[in-house]
Amino acid sequence: MTITAECNPAGAEVPSSSPAIVLENLVKFFGRFAAIRGISATFSAGRLYVVLGDNGAGKSTLLRIVAGLMEPSQGSFSLLGVSKVREVAHRVGYMGHAPLLYDELGGMENLRYFSGLYGLHDDNVCQKAMQMVGLDPELSRRVGQYSQGMRQRLSLARAVLHDPELILLDEPFSNVDLRSAREMAAVLGHVRDLGKTIFVVTHQAPLMAGIADEFVHMAAGQIVARDPSARELDPSGSKVGTAQ
Amino acid sequence: MTTLAMTRATLLKDLRMEWRSKDAINSMLFFALLVVVIFSFAFNPTAEESRRIAGGLVWVAFLFAAVVALNQTWARELRNQVLDAYRVSPAPPNALFLAKAIGNFLFVVVLEALMTPLFVVFYDLRSIGPVWQLVVVALLGTWALVVNGTFFAALSIRTRSREIMLPLILFPISIPALLAMVDATTSILTGEASPDFWIKMLAVYDVVFTAVCLLLFESVLNAE
Numbered sequence: 486m487t488i489t490a491e492c493n494p495a496g497a498e499v500p501s502s503s504p505a506i507v508l509e510n511l512v513k514f515f516g517r518f519a520a521i522r523g524i525s526a527t528f529s530a531g532r533l534y535v536v537l538g539d540n541g542a543g544k545s546t547l548l549r550i551v552a553g554l555m556e557p558s559q560g561s562f563s564l565l566g567v568s569k570v571r572e573v574a575h576r577v578g579y580m581g582h583a584p585l586l587y588d589e590l591g592g593m594e595n596l597r598y599f600s601g602l603y604g605l606h607d608d609n610v611c612q613k614a615m616q617m618v619g620l621d622p623e624l625s626r627r628v629g630q631y632s633q634g635m636r637q638r639l640s641l642a643r644a645v646l647h648d649p650e651l652i653l654l655d656e657p658f659s660n661v662d663l664r665s666a667r668e669m670a671a672v673l674g675h676v677r678d679l680g681k682t683i684f685v686v687t688h689q690a691p692l693m694a695g696i697a698d699e700f701v702h703m704a705a706g707q708i709v710a711r712d713p714s715a716r717e718l719d720p721s722g723s724k725v726g727t728a729q
Numbered sequence: 730m731t732t733l734a735m736t737r738a739t740l741l742k743d744l745r746m747e748w749r750s751k752d753a754i755n756s757m758l759f760f761a762l763l764v765v766v767i768f769s770f771a772f773n774p775t776a777e778e779s780r781r782i783a784g785g786l787v788w789v790a791f792l793f794a795a796v797v798a799l800n801q802t803w804a805r806e807l808r809n810q811v812l813d814a815y816r817v818s819p820a821p822p823n824a825l826f827l828a829k830a831i832g833n834f835l836f837v838v839v840l841e842a843l844m845t846p847l848f849v850v851f852y853d854l855r856s857i858g859p860v861w862q863l864v865v866v867a868l869l870g871t872w873a874l875v876v877n878g879t880f881f882a883a884l885s886i887r888t889r890s891r892e893i894m895l896p897l898i899l900f901p902i903s904i905p906a907l908l909a910m911v912d913a914t915t916s917i918l919t920g921e922a923s924p925d926f927w928i929k930m931l932a933v934y935d936v937v938f939t940a941v942c943l944l945l946f947e948s949v950l951n952a953e
Contacts, residue, residue, distance in 0.1 A: 574819040583810040589746040602818035
């Protein structure tokens with residue numbers, strides 16, 4: 486596992502008691518359609534949140550706003566204590582729905598380039614990130630020839646290679662086989678244990694049961710429920726220790 | 730990371746990808762070659778006539794061929810939404826723009842270097858003025874085309890028909906530069922007038938548009 490507080494280029498860790506994300510009456514319109522409808526919420530640092538909801542619930546839109554890829558139509562938010570995402574860009578990792586990788590480059594070539602964007606020029610960082618997601622750094626194949634699952638893993642490696650404090654993941658398990666998805670989920674749990682804050686948008690809630698700290702349920706552009714007992718669930722969704 | 734270092738890293742990445750795919754350079758070469766051959770069939774100029782029309786002919790061919798490369802500029806960044814990975818990073822937006830512009834500049838310069846001998850042969854071109862001035866015009870003119878082209882290609886990446894959009898925006902705004910390139914080239918080839926005014930105009934055009942593009946690029950990159 487490569488992600489350690491000591492090698493964090495961003496500087497000091499956010500104390501786990503302070504909020505990692507604060508949303509205040511966030512609204513996002515696409516034309517006349519409101520994808521996000523007045524979300525106000527606070528998310529603590531050092532926790533793993535799983536955002537659930539049907540297609541069109543506004544999960545990815547919310548994640549893109551928080552990542553700084555979209556401006557909210559109304560409302561405001563702060564990330565790691567500041568309101569300008571760009572100021573904390575080096576402390577945030579984002580994995581999109583698409584892999585965000587160059588097909589024409591190999592896995593290591595991709596990671597070398599993206600680590601350069603964060604001012605990191607150490608091949609070891611890229612190698613460890615690849616190993617962390619179960620990929621071979623020696624693999625010379627270009628990403629265009631990777632399977633979907635391999636792309637997802639490499640995409641996760643890209644999102645975390647600069648050791649961010651806040652990790653935003655949009656559907657990290659899509660197109661990944663069950664065993665690999667479980668391994669990735671376990672990696673995320675381990676990363677959270679190192680003090681990182683993680684947001685995972687997924688439709689595969691059972692994978693995160695027992696690992697997530699909180700399930701955040703979204704519907705029609707709003708947060709409709711927050712379930713902080715997520716960690717007590719086993720992968721089947723039942724409470725640990727309860728008789729079935 | 731400094732703008733210069735990031736520009737270098739992005740440029741090297743783009744050159745590596747182009748070296749592997751050869752998408753831009755092949756399509757530009759093929760297009761420019763077609764223009765040279767078709768024009769040589771359409772007109773059959775004497776050496777004197779060639780000197781008069783070559784400025785327009787050469788630059789129109791390079792402008793059209795450059796558009797082919799410019800359209801490819803951002804296509805790689807849009808595939809797999811890689812541009813988002815850059816946007817969420819702390820890397821300076823202008824480094825991306827400069828790398829793309831310099832990359833396009835190199836592609837078009839390579840095209841010009843390969844096509845110029847063909848123009849000389851097909852149109853029996855002999856310059857009466859100093860050839861080094863042609864090189865200055867070529868470098869300044871090429872930068873004028875690619876700096877605007879790279880910027881407007883970025884501006885049109887979120888439009889549905891961006892291949893059509895780019896020339897529609899780029900050509901009108903390139904008219905002053907094109908005029909300066911054609912007149913400077915014709916002046917040098919015929920040796921009848923000094924190209925100094927046109928070269929200065931090109932230099933000013935380059936400085937102004939490079940500055941404007943750098944000032945506005947971050948807004949274009951983050952536009953929804």
